[in-house]
Structure formats: structure tokens, C-alpha cells
Amino acid sequence: MSYQQSFQHPCSHEFKDSEWLPTENGILKLHPYCSNCGLVKNVSSDTAKGLGYFANVLGRLRSDLERKGYKISKAQIRLIMEELKKREIGDTYSFSFTKQKKLFMDVATKYIKINKNYLESHL
Numbered sequence: 678m679s680y681q682q683s684f685q686h687p688c689s690h691e692f693k694d695s696e697w698l699p700t701e702n703g704i705l706k707l708h709p710y711c712s713n714c715g716l717v718k719n720v721s722s723d724t725a726k727g728l729g730y731f732a733n734v735l736g737r738l739r740s741d742l743e744r745k746g747y748k749i750s751k752a753q754i755r756l757i758m759e760e761l762k763k764r765e766i767g768d769t770y771s772f773s774f775t776k777q778k779k780l781f782m783d784v785a786t787k788y789i790k791i792n793k794n795y796l797e798s799h800l
């Protein structure tokens with residue numbers, strides 16, 4: 678089961694130019710941007726993870742909850758992964774890990790009734 682391979686961004690990003698933009702902590706930094714689609718590359722040290730990372734997190738969460746007697750179905754996992762893909766969480770160029778975590782928790786808690794702190798401890 679590899680979600681990583683099935684993820685395809687429609688643009689193959691070419692970073693030729695840069696512009697000065699504030700980072701998440703407000704410091705101005707040169708950010709390369711794509712000359713095709715305009716996407717700005719994340720340049721913080723808060724490096725984004727690939728889609729496969731979140732598939733693994735869900736797998737671990739599922740087995741942990743199962744041990745506690747709470748069952749997550751394959752359909753729930755599939756719905757979460759589909760929505761994460763649609764929202765391009767695997768686009769490591771534009772996301773920071775912090776933003777990915779927030780998106781992941783928003784999506785996962787839509788499909789699994791779970792405490793956010795417990796969920797975050799798996800990330």
C-alpha cells in the first residue's frame with residue numbers, strides 16, 4: 678500500500694526565481710517560487726513529510742486504538758487519505774510540517790471521533 682506513489686501534483690514545479698516573503702515566524706527570507714504555477718516553496722526548517730508518512734501515522738493509530746477495543750474501518754482510513762490527497766498534503770514544496778499537522782488533524786477528526794491530543798501524540 679503506497680500512497681506516496683499515487684500522489685501526483687499537476688505541475689512539475691520549476692523554481693527559477695525567488696522573492697522576499699515572511700516565514701511563519703515573521704522573518705523575511707528569500708522564497709523560491711514556481712515559474713509555472715506560482716507556488717511558493719516552504720523554506721523553513723519545519724520540513725514537510727510525504728503522504729506516506731501520514732498513511733503510516735494512520736496505520737499506527739489504527740492498531741493502537743484496536744488494542745483499546747476501538748475499531749477504525751478501512752473505509753475510514755481510505756476517506757481520510759482521499760481527502761488528504763485532494764487537499765495536496767503531500768505537496769512538500771508548499772507545506773510546512775506544522776501546517777500539515779493541522780490539516781491532518783482537521784481531516785482525521787472529521788472521520789474518526791478522537792481526542793486531538795491523543796491524535797497529535799502519534800505524529
Ligand SMILES: [Zn+2]
Pocket residue numbers: 688689690691711712713714715716
Ligand atoms: Zn508549479
